[in-house]
Amino acid sequence: MSQTNQLMKSSPHVHDGDSVTNVMEAVIWALMPATAMAVMIFGWTALLVIVITTLSCLVTEHLFLKLRQRPSAIADRSAALTGILLALTLPPHAPWWMCVAGGVFAILVGKQVYGGLGYNMFNPALIARVFLLISFPAQMTAWPPVTPLFSEQSYSLGDSIAIVMTGKVGAPELADAVSSATPLGQYRTETGLGKTVQEALGGGYGGYDEVRAAGGLIGGSLGETVRCWGRWGGGYLLRKKVITWHIPVSMLAGCLVPATIFWTYDPAHFPDPTFHLLTGGLIIGAFFMATDMVTSPITSKGQIIFGLGCGLLTYLIRTWSGYPEGVSFAVVIMNAVVPLIDQYTRPRVYGHMA
Amino acid sequence: MFGFMHGGGESAADGGSPALSAIEMLPIPQRLYLPLRQHAGYPSVPCVTVGQKVGKGEVIGRADVWGSVPLHAPTSGTVVAVTACPTGHPTGLTQLAVVIEPDGAERWSEAVQGMVDPLNAAPSLLREQIRAAGIVGLGDECFPSHLKLTPPRGKRVDLLLINGAECEPGLSVHERLMVERANEILSGIQIIMRIVSAKQCFIGIEQGKSAAIQAMTQAAWGVAGVRVQGVPAMRPHGVRQQLVAALTGKNLSLGARLLDRRLLVHNVSTACSIHDAVWRGRPLLSRVLTVAGGGIARPANLEALIGTPLRHLIDHCGGLQSGVDQLFLGGPLLGQAVNTQDVPVLKSSTAVLSFLPAAGVAKPQQPCIRCGRCVEACPMGLVPAEMARRVRKGQLMRVAELQLHDCTECGFCGFVCPSHIPLLDTFRYAKWVLQAEKWGRQPPSVGGGHALSERDGTAGEPAVVAPPAVVMAEAVAVREEVTVGSASGKGARAVRAAHAARAAKAAKASRDQAK
Ligand code: SF4
Ligand code: SF4
Numbered sequence: 001m002s003q004t005n006q007l008m009k010s011s012p013h014v015h016d017g018d019s020v021t022n023v024m025e026a027v028i029w030a031l032m033p034a035t036a037m038a039v040m041i042f043g044w045t046a047l048l049v050i051v052i053t054t055l056s057c058l059v060t061e062h063l064f065l066k067l068r069q070r071p072s073a074i075a076d077r078s079a080a081l082t083g084i085l086l087a088l089t090l091p092p093h094a095p096w097w098m099c100v101a102g103g104v105f106a107i108l109v110g111k112q113v114y115g116g117l118g119y120n121m122f123n124p125a126l127i128a129r130v131f132l133l134i135s136f137p138a139q140m141t142a143w144p145p146v147t148p149l150f151s152e153q154s155y156s157l158g159d160s161i162a163i164v165m166t167g168k169v170g171a172p173e174l175a176d177a178v179s180s181a182t183p184l185g186q187y188r189t190e191t192g193l194g195k196t197v198q199e200a201l202g203g204g205y206g207g208y209d210e211v212r213a214a215g216g217l218i219g220g221s222l223g224e225t226v227r228c229w230g231r232w233g234g235g236y237l238l239r240k241k242v243i244t245w246h247i248p249v250s251m252l253a254g255c256l257v258p259a260t261i262f263w264t265y266d267p268a269h270f271p272d273p274t275f276h277l278l279t280g281g282l283i284i285g286a287f288f289m290a291t292d293m294v295t296s297p298i299t300s301k302g303q304i305i306f307g308l309g310c311g312l313l314t315y316l317i318r319t320w321s322g323y324p325e326g327v328s329f330a331v332v333i334m335n336a337v338v339p340l341i342d343q344y345t346r347p348r349v350y351g352h353m354a
Numbered sequence: 355m356f357g358f359m360h361g362g363g364e365s366a367a368d369g370g371s372p373a374l375s376a377i378e379m380l381p382i383p384q385r386l387y388l389p390l391r392q393h394a395g396y397p398s399v400p401c402v403t404v405g406q407k408v409g410k411g412e413v414i415g416r417a418d419v420w421g422s423v424p425l426h427a428p429t430s431g432t433v434v435a436v437t438a439c440p441t442g443h444p445t446g447l448t449q450l451a452v453v454i455e456p457d458g459a460e461r462w463s464e465a466v467q468g469m470v471d472p473l474n475a476a477p478s479l480l481r482e483q484i485r486a487a488g489i490v491g492l493g494d495e496c497f498p499s500h501l502k503l504t505p506p507r508g509k510r511v512d513l514l515l516i517n518g519a520e521c522e523p524g525l526s527v528h529e530r531l532m533v534e535r536a537n538e539i540l541s542g543i544q545i546i547m548r549i550v551s552a553k554q555c556f557i558g559i560e561q562g563k564s565a566a567i568q569a570m571t572q573a574a575w576g577v578a579g580v581r582v583q584g585v586p587a588m589r590p591h592g593v594r595q596q597l598v599a600a601l602t603g604k605n606l607s608l609g610a611r612l613l614d615r616r617l618l619v620h621n622v623s624t625a626c627s628i629h630d631a632v633w634r635g636r637p638l639l640s641r642v643l644t645v646a647g648g649g650i651a652r653p654a655n656l657e658a659l660i661g662t663p664l665r666h667l668i669d670h671c672g673g674l675q676s677g678v679d680q681l682f683l684g685g686p687l688l689g690q691a692v693n694t695q696d697v698p699v700l701k702s703s704t705a706v707l708s709f710l711p712a713a714g715v716a717k718p719q720q721p722c723i724r725c726g727r728c729v730e731a732c733p734m735g736l737v738p739a740e741m742a743r744r745v746r747k748g749q750l751m752r753v754a755e756l757q758l759h760d761c762t763e764c765g766f767c768g769f770v771c772p773s774h775i776p777l778l779d780t781f782r783y784a785k786w787v788l789q790a791e792k793w794g795r796q797p798p799s800v801g802g803g804h805a806l807s808e809r810d811g812t813a814g815e816p817a818v819v820a821p822p823a824v825v826m827a828e829a830v831a832v833r834e835e836v837t838v839g840s841a842s843g844k845g846a847r848a849v850r851a852a853h854a855a856r857a858a859k860a861a862k863a864s865r866d867q868a869k
Contacts (some may be wrong), residue, residue, distance in 0.1 A: 010690075010691065010776075010778070010779055010782075011682075011684075011686075011687055011688050011689055011690070011691075011765050011778060012686060012687040012688070012765030012766075012768045012769045012778060013680065013682050013686050013687070013689060013691070013707065013709065014686040014687065014709070014769060015717075015768070015769055015774070016769055016770055018770070018772040019717060019720070019772050019773075019774065020720040020721075020723055020772050020773050021720075022772065023723070023725065023772050076720065116721065117720075117721045117723065118721030118722050118723050118724065118773075119721070244726075293723045293724050293725040293726070294723050294724050295724075296724075297726075298724050298726040298729055298737065298739055298740070299726065299729050299737070300726070300730070303726075342737075342740070346737055346740075346756075347729065347732075347735040347736075347737070348735050349734060349735045349736060349757045349760050350605065350606075350733070350734040350735045350760060351605050351606040351760070352757065352760070
């Protein structure tokens with residue numbers, strides 16, 4: 001009886017060849033156009049913010065797994081992805097210590113204390129953003145005007161390093177750099193003072209220009225600004241079947257449908273749906289934040305409910321809460337109800353009654 | 355409410371399918387190894403002695419109980435041994451087999467006789483003829499056909515469904531049979547309809563297999579009550595639930611008894627062998643297998659004698675490519691890995707596959723990222739990720755609530771899992787443990803298989819270990835309420851309990867190793 005050296009393993013004997021690393025890499029690639037665009041629009045500071053945040057995520061992941069005596073998992077790219085996502089939620093002139101604090105918090109509290117990849121309840125990048133927003137509201141809402149790379153307004157590399165490293169703008173001529181407000185913020189503050197939407201944003205939304213908004217030439221966090229490019233990346237993920245349409249579509253619908261209803265009802269107090277679509281982080285949130293697999297429902301039915309919830313909460317927060325922007329809060333709140341959604345949206349087992 | 359479709363991976367799982375090659379007759383090998391257990395139920399009992407000359411089709415293994423079927427000599431020759439031989443079970447365990455050295459004369463035994471006017475014969479005679487020919491379901495189930503053709507008292511069959519889909523992706527056995535032997539299949543169908551007095555028959559063939567559809571439609575022309583119907587190419591139709599749904603629109607759970615809905619499912623290859631058995635008196639002596647995969651030089655569909663060692667098939671197909679380290683008996687999703695080419699072809703074997711290492715199947719396991727692909731892939735509408743999580747936590751009762759028992763072990767979930775989690779193994783393990791508990795055994799981590807069978811007084815039995823497919827078929831048999839003396843017997847129970855114990859041990863060993 002000759003034994004050959006065949007491997008013994010049990011079925012299935014074939015695999016479609018995908019891996020977690022591939023999935024994470026695909027998402028990172030999908031984020032690349034948006035990331036590159038963010039750097040183009042805000043200059044070297046944006047690059048510094050992205051690099052510092054991502055590095056601190058990677059280092060934290062590595063050290064923590066060392067401490068837990070686990071093999072380092074930075075090769076699975078999930079920490080790098082968290083870092084890039086977090087960076088995209090930060091303001092373009094975020095000081096270095098905020099980037100580091102966010103990165104460490106995202107990995108440590110957002111992920112590893114739960115047991116690492118796959119066990120965390122909240123999207124690590126968003127939970128870190130929420131942490132920063134609550135802890136450092138001033139720095140987190142300092143929106144500099146756009147300063148496209150290689151344009152006249154752009155900062156030199158040296159100035160950029162000074163901005164990110166010292167936390168304040170070094171050169172005197174840059175002093176007014178922290179003065180502009182995002183359209184969402186402007187809308188919230190001014191309508192809060194009793195003005196109509198038109199007055200708040202300028203007649204016919206004069207100060208706010210949809211074309212500029214779509215192209216990303218409006219102040220905001222890195223990711224908010226590059227929404228249009230984010231949508232390209234989202235399309236790539238859909239085509240590659242890394243994500244399905246359920247969450248992005250339902251999240252956009254969850255926000256835009258009520259926006260349309262209220263705007264039709266009273267255009268003086270509620271801005272139109274394109275305003276909601278094109279400002280803030282709705283698009284990047286719908287395609288990249290809410291679709292995080294670990295923290296979203298596992299069935300497609302559940303994903304639709306989840307997406308609708310995220311969208312609706314975003315609209316509610318934007319319109320009636322104390323914060324101008326609600327995507328991160330909305331997604332984090334919905335993360336918390338995922339186990340519940342999962343429990344009630346199990347598919348019907350074949351041949352069984354509901 | 356949203357009408358989400360769940361269902362397998364269409365052709366995504368094709369393990370390199372052979373280019374529809376016509377069925378070739380494989381030359382007779384030098385030796386045939388015929389294990390006595392080739393079907394669900396009791397093994398047959400050897401009734402030949404070493405040195406005895408046997409004719410083609412002569413009985414070499416007797417079936418003493420109604421639930422068993424006899425085993426025949428696939429060709430004429432001399433019995434050279436009755437001994438233990440490898441069977442392709444992952445444990446590497448052997449079982450009792452009759453070894454025949456063919457004389458090449460192909461001399462038929464006189465006992466082989468066809469029936470004269472089968473379409474007017476009594477059903478009981480037809481059933482006896484089928485049983486005597488050793489016919490078993492030729493999918494993976496290998497359940498004795500005469501039992502399936504015996505509806506219990508008070509049940510009847512209105513609609514016969516004939517499965518023309520392959521058992522697994524990458525195979526083309528059924529398709530070739532339908533193209534080449536459509537008339538025989540139709541004749542077999544008529545005999546089945548006669549036995550169970552079914553008025554109607556639907557033949558389900560995957561859309562896109564136009565040659566097969568054409569051949570079968572032509573053959574079915576003018577045959578009363580028989581209709582050929584295309585079904586969506588959604589796998590696995592080997593799972594009869596999906597076929598039933600596609601053909602009749604009825605949604606059945608795995609546990610549901612088809613007979614309660616007056617349905618009966620057989621597949622085309624079984625129908626073909628029933629024709630041979632009844633009209634020509636030919637016992638089941640050979641079967642068609644797909645030999646394929648990147649490790650095989652020249653993929654082919656071969657008709658091989660039962661008992662032919664895999665080596666002979668592989669050599670006929672140009673041998674294994676160098677560097678190949680995986681060999682499987684069965685399809686890509688359900689097959690058994692085998693570690694020697696001496697394993698013989700059984701009645702239940704559907705394919706021989708071999709993959710190049712580059713197929714990259716084995717990758718280290720990563721944590722579940724809840725991507726939901728397994729949920730999407732599961733044809734039974736289960737949530738594999740959740741079930742696996744519960745098993746890992748040891749919450750087996752919760753797993754049962756998640757309808758673990760509806761898992762058909764199709765393997766699609768593991769096929770798509772980007773984290774390379776051995777989902778199917780996890781479910782098999784959980785099923786075994788739950789089953790052992792149901793039979794009132796001790797928790798399987800205590801004591802080994804041996805102790806259990808000794809307590810039952812069956813330690814003297816040859817070490818017969820049924821492959822999971824057989825265990826599954828037995829479970830199905832019990833569910834279908836077909837009275838199989840052996841399936842509920844003490845011996846079978848001990849075998850299954852031993853199974854559970856062994857599985858638990860293996861799991862524990864791997865846990866220990868992981869520490
Ligand atoms: S396919 Fe694998 S990683 Fe994805 S949810 Fe299922 S078990 Fe988890
Ligand atoms: S093996 Fe079981 S759980 Fe996995 S896809 Fe098949 S039926 Fe579903």
